Amino acid sequence: MCVDARIVEIITYFVAAACTLGIYTILYRENRLFRLFEHIFIGVAAGYGLAITITEVLDPRWFKPMITENATIISTCESVRGWEGVSIDRHVKRVGRASIRWETDKEKMIRYTTPPPNWTDARYVKLWVHSEKQTDGSVTMRVGTKHKAGKPTAWFEKSFKIDFVGWRQLTLYLKDFWSKGELDRREVKGVYVVEFVADDALAESGVVLHIDELRYCIGRKWYWIFALVGGMLYYTIFMPRFAWMSRFIIGIFMGLQAGYTFKAFVLTFYPQIAKSLRPIYVPGNISMTLNNIIFIITLLCVLVYFFFTIEHKRPTIRTTARLGRLLLMITFGLIFGNTIMARFSLFIKRLDFLITQFPWLK
């Protein structure tokens, strides 16, 4: 069923307009219509919040990494783009519409030059390989990586035997790849080429190999299930018998947050404290001098006003504190003015919607 876009637009407008006007009925007096729309808004916001938490956080960042292999396609092997020394075969295939055909007697080495560069956290490589006959030869998979500045390109290699007939899915763990020279895998910046090299025995056998769906995987992060256990500890607070367990998780997060808050406080407010120490006289700049004097007077007066441990009886203290209070009042007036501006802005937005989006006025 296809609904006219114009009708959808009109219905959307009237639902939104009814919600807006329903909420604004509070301006007249407290009423049931207002409460109805208030509850609708709260319900929609809660539902939206829950849905988006599931779809944008829990599912992609917790559930999927836990139950899937977290695979990234290196090559779908459905076109020769990026490949060298191969052709496409649409008849012998395992996944999708085609596979890569490699005649080992003609090309001893094939390469793929456009792999995804970021293999962070990758644990193993998976690929489908088809052999038309059993051989004694083997293939070496070589992963070329760009090393950090100042060091040569690093290669990581792993061999596997072609001693099977038909399709077989191979899993090659990156920890089993050996590197040339003294290179640390943790320093690797990015992969730029993947090569497959046939040894002499394989090349002499003249076997034709097919490769399909080449990918690297991070693996199932099964241990993420402990996050659920940790999260559930919060809810033990509702069971008096087990309420003590909630203190573990609350304590951990309080400690973590306290550390971060302390760091943020220093990084955020220290520059402001440092900037408060200003010269009273700036040579050649009268406006800056005046500005600094006003700033310092305001700062000192407001600080004196908040010294509650000193009784504001002495004329010097009393006058300074009173001036501090006056300056605070000016600031509150400024904040109140800004608040009015902000509230009007929000009202203008709704009124603008009601008027300019009216279907027969657009």
Add this chain to the structure above:
Amino acid sequence: MRVTRISDFVLTMLSRFQQVDRRIIYVLVWILIGFPIVAPHVGIRLPVLPMYPTRAARSFFEAVESVPNDKVILVACDFDPGTLGENGPQCRSVIEHIMRAGKKFIIMGLDQVGPTIAQAYAEELAKKYGYKYGVDYCNFGWITGGQMFLERMCRDLHAAVKQDKAGTPLSEIPMMKNVRSAKDIGLVVEFTGSGLLPLYIATFNAQFGVKLAQGCTGIIGPEQFPYLDTGQLSGLLVGLKGAAEYEEMLNVVGGGKRAMLPQSAGHLLIIVLVALGNIGMWAARKVERR
């Protein structure tokens, strides 16, 4: 005797300004703000009020202009429909400026809805400026984790963010190829109605030296000026007026500039009401003394 009676009558009438029914004030607000919005649709031409960009807004504009072409701008949309009236026009005009300047940008947000709203602005403006998703801009969506996440993002962006809002791995987004950490980000612009700025200051600005600029709501505006004074902020847009100032510098008429006439009308009404309220208080005191 008669003069006294007249003055008593006037004072009594004036003292009633203190007891004006709030519903009358609401009706006046609706009329005064509604009229400038309705007028253009019924053939009445009203003037567009002149705008004079403040130093804070000009600094914001210059901060966007000064971003090198090999760096990206991070557009952090930490707002929701509750403050759309102010943050919306700010965000839209800054995205338009970024596109006009031909710079690449990333949308993200510590709020659930902000990135979706900004995506709509970007898609609308992309048609005008020929921007392509993935090549010129991308959207990370809603980000959880607060300061911890931002700090990790500054150190290794690809390790912190695995995929964009649509689920595409970052490694498959062309523009992200050379964006690896905070050193590849030339400017962070944040739009918010809440106090999230210290998170960005403590991470991007204080630890990694990335410039920051902010568009905030009018309510929190006064609290943000000390950050501008210390140089922790490179620019600041306050409320709808900030958006209008930015539109003035861009030479476009958007949601900000259009709203300045109804906004000013509302402000005038408040000034008049405050004055009348004070006159009413003065008159009531006079009546009491007599």
